[in-house]
Amino acid sequence: MAEKTDTRVHRPHIPSPARRRVNRLGRGGFQAATIAFFTIFAAFPFYWMLIATFKTNQDLYRPLNNPFIFNQPPTLDNLKLLFNETNYTVWIGNSIFIGIVVVLITLLLAVPAAYALARLSGRLGEQLGILMFMVYLIPPTLLFIPMSRVITVLGLRDSIWSLILVYPTFTVPFCTWLLMGFMKSIPADIEEQATVDGYTRFGAVVRVIMPLALPGLLTVVVFSFTLTMHEFIYALAFVSISAQKVISIGVTSELIRGDVYFWQSIMSAGIIVAIPVAIIYNVFLDRFVAGFTLGAVKG
């Protein structure tokens, strides 16, 4: 009896099973709509680039055409122009080469620096780390003028080596700061244990710290590679010979001639590079995010 009274009293607060199902459906629908919106939002540029790549001029430029579909048969002419009449493959090669060399330089400098700042110098290390991060915040739009002097004096103008020299100036500070957070999150105990277990400090770093900092190292690789890929100002200011250009400059400077835009070729140039980068990014995304948030959580 008492139980029955109880249920009646509480009934207004408890949705019936049917009601709950409706709620769940409503929530599910809202979720699906949100996901759909952002998926389209993110994927649409890719679709646009892809479809434009194969469109003829008449198809693309007639205002009466439906822009979302092919109104005329697709063509490969734009790709032919891109590969046969520009240095596109050379630019890709340059970008990848610069990316790899800059990643190596960054690792070589940032890993020891981050370890030293995290472990060896105590409070001072932390402040120096923040200071290094500040360097990263100075925009290239200010730095490219003095840098340009340096490049000229070194005789590196119009050479990809100018970019290899300059890019580490922003990848190294940021990656050092990023790795510092990682190194700090690795307990000092573990490293000390390794030194008691018969290893030198260097041995301990290589065998214990490095494997544990692997997510951080991967983050650094992905981050500095993509950063060099999309860098624009230095590449524009220091290199004007076609064969030494990188992808970000080559496409924009040589596929826009005066007021003539080779839209289809620009689009194809973009998507050919964007898809592999997007795939790599997604494969490493979890680790990448972990890399950025780790320092924040475990300060």
Add this chain to the structure above:
Amino acid sequence: MAVVETVKLSKHFNDVKAVDGIDITIQEGEFLVLLGPSGSGKTTLMRMIAGLEKPTGGTIKIGDRVVNDLPPRLRNVAMVFQSYALYPHMSVYNNIAFSLRPLGMTRQQIDDKVHWAARMFSIDHLLSRKPRQLSGGQRQRVALARAIVREPDVFLLDEPLSNLDAKLRAMARDELKQFQRQLGVTTIYVTHDQVEAMGMGDRVAVMSNGRMHQLGTPQVLYQSPADTFVATFLGTPPMNLVETDSCLLGFRPENFLPEAAHPDTPHPLVIDFHLTRVEFLGSDRLLYGTIEGADGPVKVVGDLPSVIDYTPEPGTICPMMVDRRHLSYFDKSTGQRIAPTPFALRGLRDPAGTA
């Protein structure tokens, strides 16, 4: 297996004297416990012996070698950290084998050793697991197996049981002590837990503020504490201290019993005790109350075993008795132990009865 000796060993962090002139000799095969509250310098002392901290002054000898300037890896010591510090990216097997790899052993030798150590701690079925897949007790065993596998000269343990729950801890204490006996390795064990110290140590060094207060067997420490710090740090509840006209008088709660319960002690000291509360703890009853000291009433505790079939009434004045042999005398100003001295106390039943 080796003798470890420190001479005037000290470590200062800026102005803080973490370790302040410690002379201690740990015998071959001995189980020495460094006991003290947090911040007493016991861990710093151990870390200096391991080579993880550089001494500010003094020398450390392991065997015949002065090891002050040797890095940890050349000291042939093994250490178990409070956190166990297992390598999270390695399997249990590789954790244990890790310290053997720099020694230039063959794969077979390493394999034999790892299995020997793992069997010793009954973890041979866990060798392929990663540390995160182990329970707290298993992790602790892996840490111990990793420490013994190299057969070090000295075994350093930094509160290795503090991460275990209370039930496991008692068992682990017994096991650890047995392994140490079996291996006969000189062992230094840091803890703030007096039960561990008393139960495991061949000798115990009581430390506070970087100084060593007393070094001795658990019995000596308990029965004849060198000063008031040791007297009140050891024992639950700690030793009662009562200020008299000439000295500080110390007696353990379990020696402070109702006269009615022990009528025929040869040299009794009988004191009026204002009993306020009786706490029943199963095997014991704690008697809380005050006696008259030199500067007014002093809180003291008596510990009455439940086998004594007598319960005094709270709120009454109860004559309590201490055997004179169980009294400790301390200097009023320095707190150091002194020889028995005559004293006067207001609540005393037999004023003529001085020591």
